[in-house]
Amino acid sequence: MSESMTPNAFSLSHGDNGVAWLSIDVPGETMNTLQATFVDEISAILTELEGNSSIKGLVMYSAKPDNFVAGADVRMLDACETAEDAQAIAEQGQKLFSRIEKLPFHVVAAIHGPCLGGGLELALACHSRIATDDDKTRLGLPEVQLGLLPGSGGTQRLPRLVGVAGALDLILTGKQLRAKKAKKLGVVDDVVPQSVLLRVAEELALKSKLKRKNSWQNWAMGGNALGRSVVFDQAAKKTREKTRGNYPATEAILEVIKHGLDKGVEKGLALEAKRFGELVMTNESASLRSIFFATTAMKKETGADAEPDPVTGVAVLGGGLMGAGIANVSATKANLPVRIKDVSNDGLLNAMNYSYKLLDKKRKRRIISKADLQSQMARISGTTDYSGMDRCNVVVEAVFEDLDLKHKMIAEVEGALSDTTLFATNTSSLPIHQIAAGSKRPENVVGLHYFSPVDKMPLVEVIPHAGTSEKAVATVVKLAKKQGKTPIVVADKAGFYVNRILAPYMNEAAMTLLAGESVEHIDTALLDFGFPVGPVTLLDEVGIDIGAKISPILLNELGERFRAPDVFDVMLNDGRKGRKSGKGFFVYDGKKKQVDKRVYGLLGVELKSQLSAHELSMRCVLMMLNEAARCLDEGVVKSARDGDIGAIFGIGFPPFLGGPFHYMDHIGIKRLVELLDEHEAKYGERFAPCELLKAMALEDKRFF
Secondary structure (H helix, E strand, C coil): CCHHHCCCCEEEEECCCCEEEEEECCCCCCCCCECHHHHHHHHHHHHHHHCCCCCCEEEEEECCCCCCECCECCHHHHCCCCHHHHHHHHHHHHHHHHHHHCCCCEEEEEECCCEECHHHHHHHHCCEEEEECCCCCEEECHHHHHCCCCCCCHHHHHHHHHCHHHHHHHHHHCCEEEHHHHHHHCCCCEEECHHHHHHHHHHHHCCCCCCCCCCHHHHHHHHCHHHHHHHHHHHHHHHHHHHCCCCHHHHHHHHHHHHHHHHCHHHHHHHHHHHHHHHHCCHHHHHHHHHHHHHHHHHCCCCCCCCCCCCCCEEEECCCHHHHHHHHHHHHCCCCCEEEECCCHHHHHHHHHHHHHHHHHHHHCCCCCHHHHHHHHCCEEEECCCCCCCCCCEEEECCCCCHHHHHHHHHHHHHHCCCCCEEEECCCCCCHHHHHCCCCCHHHEEEEEECCCCCCCCEEEEEECCCCCHHHHHHHHHHHHHCCCEEEEECCCCCCCHHHHHHHHHHHHHHHHHCCCCHHHHHHHHHHHCCCCCHHHHHHHHCHHHHHHHHHHHHHHHCHHHCCCCCHHHHHHCCCCEHHHCECCEEEECCEEEECCHHHHHCCCCCCCCCCHHHHHHHHHHHHHHHHHHHHHCCCECCHHHHHHHHHHHHCCCHHHCCHHHHHHHHCHHHHHHHHHHHHHHHCHHHCCCHHHHHHHHHCCCCC
16 A cells, blocks of 8 residues: 555544544554654644634544544654654654644543543643543553653643642552543543533633633642642652662653753753653663563463353352452453352352452442442352352362362362353462363363452463363453453463462572571562562461462472472461461561561571672572573473563562563573572572573573
């Protein structure tokens, strides 16, 4: 197709009443994204608008059915070779948006669906914004999640529109607002049903531009130099506590917004473009963008060579914490009928209450109505037998980690439900082929490993055994996506992927404790490295009893490097299971916790800190990296990309490092092998580099 025949992304039309209509519809894409190639097209339209004195107002809207503009096309940043290249992209966007802002008539953005990143910056350049009350409508500046800052004027326009405190909260977190919240904050001027969006926008476009009232509160909270410095100091302190200096974008955001408010919009925009260009070239942004591309690609994958069956309903066996969480996401996110089976009515009541509490929290925050809460709760029902499960063609089993019990469950399900019912087992430690051995239809048995708490953790491991059908895999992958999860398909080997790379890391942390490092030092070192929680805290949260259960299985299947230090038994014998028993390495008082100093005496530890934070964190992380490489070599994960996503979404591996495989590339495989050799000489052969890494080091290879 020649260039001239390509349909335009932007088209202008004129109404008889003097209102012009600018439609956005990027050809061949389901989502509108802004691309550098559109510059000439938009520029020509703006020249036409600037030269037409008969126009009384302009409405900007999307011709796509369910999105306004989902942001700028991130792919164009990967083509930038220098910071100046990226800066030029930001400057182009700024110039176009400034021209929109300077149009002499009233420009209204009519927003339905996602209006994010560059899409919101475009809307902010308009004089007014109207949004639909639809749940699809979300507004935000999520650039920070890609290691960037808004580069087309967002850092300058948003604080002037909603005040400094509100703008910092949005830009530093990248959070997305529903329309009603956006109106409350002043990001949009009105919220209307989708059916009248364009009519209301047209009426507004014919009125004179709105004069913004600056409230006294906004002035006090940042409109004056004194208030501003207080707000910035607080935001900087809070941000550093959270990021621990690992995300350069947050520092740049604070600097650029403050600079613009102190020195004026023009200087603010100039610094915004400069910092944007510099951030595009950082390792942190490259890593975060790689995660974005990986998750986008994974959304389109089915996980198997077969068409999935539609899921008609989900039965959940077990009303404990995991079962309750699985029931919740199946009903509220996948919108499926759910039937929970538990041995007792109390178990059913607890599981139902779990979902009710989560939904009621949303109702109190006005995210959903009382009617929404009732209709979502109506999808969940309970039973102590197998009655009422005829609509369910997927059964998710979440009972205790006991092979005989799981075999009993399979036999019962196969006796009560149809031959095509899939049996998905949420096990974290038992091999799937051993569970499937108790089935008459092993092709219908698949592992579906969720992480706790299910309503928050984004990852699911899908584990087929050798006899699982492709259709079963495709069906549960599709179900997991409907539940709002990112599924990775992993091999049926001990520990699967996530627990297998986590165990050596946790064991090593325990060994540093026995060697005299304090709980605080260990946790702080790995928080500073970038993990969301320290390993000792994590062990208490997961449960020391769970660690004790998984450990011998991994040792038995995978060998000596998985031998756990003598910590679990000593702790459990003293009634220390972690948070759930009120004491572990910490003692708990409601939400408060503090290190229980008695633990040191119990474990025979003499405190003597010998390792720096960097040495300590590398010692733990090297065990994880080596095991991740081994998992790829053994086919436990299908690709380095899946290994990165699994570690980031499953155990919070630092996203700004891009996952274990991106991080190994960053260190350099040769250097990584040297580090493992040094640690082996110092601490023992569990650090011996795996065959894959040694071969890659010899050939100077990378994972990506």
